[in-house]
Amino acid sequence: MIRLFSELPNPQRRALDLVREVSAEKQCRPYLVGGPVRDLLLHRGVIDVDVTLEDGASTLARALAKRIDGRVRSFPQFLTYKVTAPQLPEIDITTARKERYRAPGALPTVTAGRLKDDLLRRDFSINAIALDVMSGEVHDPTGGESDLRNRAVRVLHEESFVDDPTRIFRAIRLAKRLGFTLDPHTGELMRAAILGGALATVSKERIWRELFLAMEEEDAAAVLSALADSGATEVLFGRRETPRSRLDVVQRQIANDPELDREVMYTAALLYGNASPLDLEGSGFSQKRARNVVQIANELPRFGDALAEATSDRQRFRIFKHASPEMLSVVAATLPEETPHVARFHEYLEFELGLRGNDLEVPGGPHIAKALERTREAVFTGEIDPAQARIFAREMAIKYLDRESK
Numbered sequence: 001m002i003r004l005f006s007e008l009p010n011p012q013r014r015a016l017d018l019v020r021e022v023s024a025e026k027q028c029r030p031y032l033v034g035g036p037v038r039d040l041l042l043h044r045g046v047i048d049v050d051v052t053l054e055d056g057a058s059t060l061a062r063a064l065a066k067r068i069d070g071r072v073r074s075f076p077q078f079l080t081y082k083v084t085a086p087q088l089p090e091i092d093i094t095t096a097r098k099e100r101y102r103a104p105g106a107l108p109t110v111t112a113g114r115l116k117d118d119l120l121r122r123d124f125s126i127n128a129i130a131l132d133v134m135s136g137e138v139h140d141p142t143g144g145e146s147d148l149r150n151r152a153v154r155v156l157h158e159e160s161f162v163d164d165p166t167r168i169f170r171a172i173r174l175a176k177r178l179g180f181t182l183d184p185h186t187g188e189l190m191r192a193a194i195l196g197g198a199l200a201t202v203s204k205e206r207i208w209r210e211l212f213l214a215m216e217e218e219d220a221a222a223v224l225s226a227l228a229d230s231g232a233t234e235v236l237f238g239r240r241e242t243p244r245s246r247l248d249v250v251q252r253q254i255a256n257d258p259e260l261d262r263e264v265m266y267t268a269a270l271l272y273g274n275a276s277p278l279d280l281e282g283s284g285f286s287q288k289r290a291r292n293v294v295q296i297a298n299e300l301p302r303f304g305d306a307l308a309e310a311t312s313d314r315q316r317f318r319i320f321k322h323a324s325p326e327m328l329s330v331v332a333a334t335l336p337e338e339t340p341h342v343a344r345f346h347e348y349l350e351f352e353l354g355l356r357g358n359d360l361e362v363p364g365g366p367h368i369a370k371a372l373e374r375t376r377e378a379v380f381t382g383e384i385d386p387a388q389a390r391i392f393a394r395e396m397a398i399k400y401l402d403r404e405s406k
């Protein structure tokens with residue numbers, strides 16, 4: 001089993017070697033648990049270094065930090081230490097814990113527990129495998145290895161989705177990421193939990209957090225589409241149709257331009273045709289981003305009509321100037337591929353006039369910037385000859401100044 005470690009990138013292998021060395025000195029017994037064991041067994045390359053101990057988490061964390069000249073941060077409510085040092089991945093060291101759900105959807109009460117307790121409290125069998133870092137022995141009390149072979153996501157007990165409905169989002173996200181399916185009974189439990197209103201017991205903030213995690217996935221469109229189809233997003237947005245193609249368009253746009261605000265764009269795609277700021281409650285979107293979501297979701301069709309009616313670059317630029325980069329990107333994606341309108345607008349944004357306010361010999365004020373902008377547009381669109389730029393700008397500045405003083 002330890003053999004699998006040799007597939008890891010160097011810094012991660014070193015982190016695990018250090019955990020092993022320091023544990024030998026301090027007589028600790030660390031287990032790699034959860035996501036990293038799953039990913040190791042699936043040969044997925046990079047893993048998070050998450051280790052759990054029944055005893056001695058703080059001893060190991062401090063000794064390790066000392067050894068690598070790193071830093072320890074403690075998160076007592078999660079019985080967790082995070083050790084960081086340059087050149088090494090962050091190492092999470094946690095005390096094995098037992099959890100009890102006092103009420104559906106509420107956060108669990110946590111107490112220290114045995115390794116087995118810690119595995120049994122987890123979401124899915126494939127996330128409930130531990131690997132003894134010292135001996136390489138595997139602990140798999142819930143049949144996770146068999147589910148890995150069968151490529152199935154399976155919850156550990158009947159109440160799992162009711163206890164913690166965010167697992168609905170986790171199950172779909174993980175299944176899509178790994179190309180797994182939901183175990184049939186798990187699928188039934190999920191449907192029953194959704195229909196039974198389990199998600200209404202969780203705060204909107206927590207649901208949005210899960211939704212944003214879905215948007216981070218490599219195939220976010222597939223995850224979001226599956227979430228929408230399952231009914232899991234109804235608790236936020238009510239019942240709606242979300243065609244997969246609309247999410248795919250966004251995914252392609254983001255792949256082309258990583259600067260775009262993916263959360264804004266995916267949310268707009270989910271709310272397409274009918275968005276209100278109320279739909280965004282709990283999202284934490286700033287006012288500006290929320291406006292952007294609503295604009296894209298609601299105004300795209302009208303935007304397209306206005307654009308179709310525009311007959312000159314100048315008219316089209318008027319329309320584009322009011323749009324966010326995200327809106328522009330979606331517009332570009334909905335236009336026929338050979339239509340150069342948006343590209344032309346981007347060229348225009350970059351275009352430099354080579355004329356400054358001082359060149360106009362007009363008293364200063366806001367009319368100068370306006371006149372220069374108008375001139376830049378006129379030269380770019382061919383309305384006037386570049387040689388006339390200065391005279392034109394001066395005329396415009398005087399005209400605007402005149403208007404201002406009226």
Ligand code: ATP
Nearest residue numbers: 033034035036048121122123124127128164166167
């Ligand atoms: P990722 O690659 O996205 O980090 P992961 O499985 O490591 O996947 P984390 O969110 O990092 O997911 O959680 C670490 C582990 O904690 C999981 O593997 C799982 O065992 C456990 N876990 C996380 N969230 C829950 C939950 N809501 N209920 C039960 N166990 C959970």
Ligand code: MG
Nearest residue numbers: 035036048050
């Ligand atoms: Mg993880």
